[in-house]
Structures are given as C-alpha cells and as structure tokens.
Amino acid sequence: MNDWSIAEQHAERAWRHYEAGRWDHALRLLRRALSIHPEKCDWLFGLGLTLDALQRYDQAADAYRKVLELEPNDHEAHLHLGTDLLRLGEPEDALHHLDQAHEADPTQHACNCHRIAAHAQLGDHDQAEVVFYLAQQEEPDCPVCFDHIAHSLAMRGELNRAIWCWQRTRELDPIHPQANANAARAHWYLGQLGQARTLFEEHLADQPDDPIGQLELASLLLEAHDLDAAFARLTAIITHEPDNATAHHLLGDLHIKREQPELAITAYLAARDHQPDRPGIDLGLALAAHQSGDEEARARHLLAELENPGQDARQVLELARQLLDAQLAEQAIALLSPIIDGMDGLLVNDDASLAEALRLRALALVPADNHDQAIADCREAVRLCPTLVEAWRQLVDSYTKVGQLRRAIVCLNHAIELSPNDADLRKLAGKLRRQAMTQTALRSLRRAA
Numbered sequence: 001m002n003d004w005s006i007a008e009q010h011a012e013r014a015w016r017h018y019e020a021g022r023w024d025h026a027l028r029l030l031r032r033a034l035s036i037h038p039e040k041c042d043w044l045f046g047l048g049l050t051l052d053a054l055q056r057y058d059q060a061a062d063a064y065r066k067v068l069e070l071e072p073n074d075h076e077a078h079l080h081l082g083t084d085l086l087r088l089g090e091p092e093d094a095l096h097h098l099d100q101a102h103e104a105d106p107t108q109h110a111c112n113c114h115r116i117a118a119h120a121q122l123g124d125h126d127q128a129e130v131v132f133y134l135a136q137q138e139e140p141d142c143p144v145c146f147d148h149i150a151h152s153l154a155m156r157g158e159l160n161r162a163i164w165c166w167q168r169t170r171e172l173d174p175i176h177p178q179a180n181a182n183a184a185r186a187h188w189y190l191g192q193l194g195q196a197r198t199l200f201e202e203h204l205a206d207q208p209d210d211p212i213g214q215l216e217l218a219s220l221l222l223e224a225h226d227l228d229a230a231f232a233r234l235t236a237i238i239t240h241e242p243d244n245a246t247a248h249h250l251l252g253d254l255h256i257k258r259e260q261p262e263l264a265i266t267a268y269l270a271a272r273d274h275q276p277d278r279p280g281i282d283l284g285l286a287l288a289a290h291q292s293g294d295e296e297a298r299a300r301h302l303l304a305e306l307e308n309p310g311q312d313a314r315q316v317l318e319l320a321r322q323l324l325d326a327q328l329a330e331q332a333i334a335l336l337s338p339i340i341d342g343m344d345g346l347l348v349n350d351d352a353s354l355a356e357a358l359r360l361r362a363l364a365l366v367p368a369d370n371h372d373q374a375i376a377d378c379r380e381a382v383r384l385c386p387t388l389v390e391a392w393r394q395l396v397d398s399y400t401k402v403g404q405l406r407r408a409i410v411c412l413n414h415a416i417e418l419s420p421n422d423a424d425l426r427k428l429a430g431k432l433r434r435q436a437m438t439q440t441a442l443r444s445l446r447r448a449a
Helices: 004-017 023-036 043-051 057-070 076-086 091-104 109-121 125-139 143-155 161-172 179-187 195-204 211-223 227-240 243-256 261-274 282-291 295-306 313-327 330-340 349-367 373-384 389-401 406-419 423-448
Strands: none
Touching: 004 023, 004 043, 043 057, 043 076, 043 261, 057 076, 076 091, 076 109, 076 243, 091 109, 091 313, 109 143, 125 143, 125 195, 125 330, 143 161, 161 179, 179 195, 179 211, 179 349, 195 211, 211 227, 243 261, 243 330, 261 282, 282 295, 282 313, 295 330, 313 330, 313 349, 330 349, 349 373, 349 389, 373 389, 389 406, 389 423, 406 423
C-alpha cells in the first residue's frame, strides 16, 4: 500500500471519528495524514474543524490560514478563520475575512451573522445593528444573530433591549449555552436581583458544571442578603475546588455581613494563599479589623490595599468609604481623583458608580474646607444620578457652610422629594428656613441703618 492510500485511510477514519464526536482520535489521524501530504486542503480544513471542536481556536486559525495559502478564494476557510479570530479577540482581522467570505458567497448567512459580532467588538454598534437587520432579511430566526446583537446592545448600555434579544435567543435555541446567564447579568446590573437569580438558576440547571455561573450566583445571593443560600453555594464550590480564591474571598465577605470577623479573616487569608496578589483582600481584612475594634490594623490594611491596584468598581468605592471613615481623607482623594478625572477608565459608562465616586470625593474635600470643589463634585453627581439622595444632602451641608441658604433649601427640597418619610430632612428644612429668614431680616436691618 502506497503512502497516498495510507494517508487517505487516515483521513477517512478521522472523518468518522469527527462525526462521532471523538475529536482527539480525529485530530491524531488527520495529523498522520497531513504528515504524508501536508498540502491537502480538505484535510487541512478538517484539521481546523476538529481543533474548533476542541476549542483550540488559535491552532484552528493556523489551519485555516494554511488552507488560504493554497486556495486564497476558499470562502469557507475565510468564514471559519473570521469566526475564530472573533473568539480570539481580533475583530479587525476577523471582519476582513468575513467580508472576503461574503464577497465570494453573498448567500452565506453566517457571514453577516458573525459580522454583527465583529462590528460590536470594534465598538461600531450602529453598523452592528445595520448588519443585524440585513441578516434578519436572510434568516429572521437565527439565534446566533440575536445573541450577537444582544452583546452589542449591552455594551452600549441598552440592557432592556439586550435582555429581550437573549430571551429570543433562548426561544429559538433552548440549549444555547449562555443566553440565560447573559440575561441574568443584565438584570443584575439593572438591580433586578430576583429576575437575575431565576435566570442564573435556570442556567445552572442546564449547566451545573459552569464554575463562573456558580460563583456569580453565589455573589448575587450575597448581594441580595440571602446569606444561607450563598453560604451553601460557596461551601459546595470550595468542597469541589479547594483552591478557588474567588470562592474563599466571597466567603470572607459573607462572614463580614454576618459580623463574624474571625471567620472572615480565615477565609480572606485562604484566598490570599491561593492568589497572593488578589485585589480586595486587605480591604476585607480592614473590615474584619474594624468589626474586631482594632482600628490600627484597619488603617494598616487600608493603606496596604492602596498599594495593590486592580480593584473592581465596587471595591474601589468601598475602599474610599472606609478611608473616609478612618479619617484618611487625603488617601481617599488620591484614590478617586484619577477615576473621576478620566485617567482611569474603571467607571466608564457606569454613571451611578461615577456619581457615588464624586460624592465620596466631595465628602473627602470637606475637612480641608474645599467647599467649592465639593459643591462642584456633588452637582456633577446629581446630574449623573438625580436620585442620589446623599449627594443632595451633602449639597445642603456645603451650601449652608458657605452661607448660600437659598441654594441649600432648593437642594434640601430635592432630597425630601426623594425621601419624603425622612424626619431628619424635614426637621432640617424648618431649621434652614428660619436661618434664611433671619439672614434676610438682618440684611434688611443693615439696609435700613
């Protein structure tokens, strides 16, 4: 039997293994075939498909590139290479190959389908939507198109539309791997914790081995203060995966909520053992020290946290609050100013968190009597988030301190509209009105004199 016949037998057996889902066997046989005839396009293409099935996308992309070196106009190779480049986070090159595939075969719906994702990754969301509607004309019930445009909508902050598209994805493809999880994340971001929990639970009922989904649900339960359910989730994760630093970290946060500082310290240190440079650990230890009444240790851990960058938005805001509470106002200003001034993109497209950062910096400016900047920060905070009662309340304090009682009263009225049952605010309103009337009366007396 000659080499060519042997290679063809390897390739034929590889195809049977591929169809049966035995991709490792298929890969070995295809490589044997290609070692004999390395320029056989069909086998190279099959190698790409097999590597895709094994989720080895960088190697699959190399296989498709070799096909295109031999057959530059192979539209299927362009399509699959473009798809893999999307998975690898290379949207510009991906779009080039998807365009090539579309030019070669304009009837191939998958080209427009994946071009949606390419434009979304490039941040060209208007064009992503244009291509989505073109793809709809070709195949109106494509679940992948709805998934791609949902990601685009979520990236530009249109979360309700994104949720609808992920629901449509799930209707069209009941086993879509991430539609429920993605919709859950969008609900969570919107503060709709009940809907998010339901969707995460449905997702994990289908995919119980999804480690990210398990951690996200545990974190959601923690935020929703369902501590017993969160504890059960986290202990199950740690039992199955003892070196999971995120699970230990969340368990520490749970013990803080339960005011169990010693257990929290144990959990945080376990997280650090498994991930020594993990952000947020010293912040957690500072919270535990505060609960234990050790303010010296609290300050030490807060300053150590400042030396370990990489915190997420929630951690940065909590760190700023703790610095302020520990009378470390200058450090809080230094932490928040790069984020507020645009040198750090942490809070881009997150107006609520940016408003809170501005409010916290304004609070930190008060000890230095920098009331003008504090007022400017709070005004920007309420512009970004008009329902931020604490910012309105701080404006009242700052305007009062600089003697602008009329403006203080206007801001106080906004705060009362948002919190009509707050007795302290109503009491303050009466006090400010009396001060304003006294101020007016004194001016009148001075003019009369």
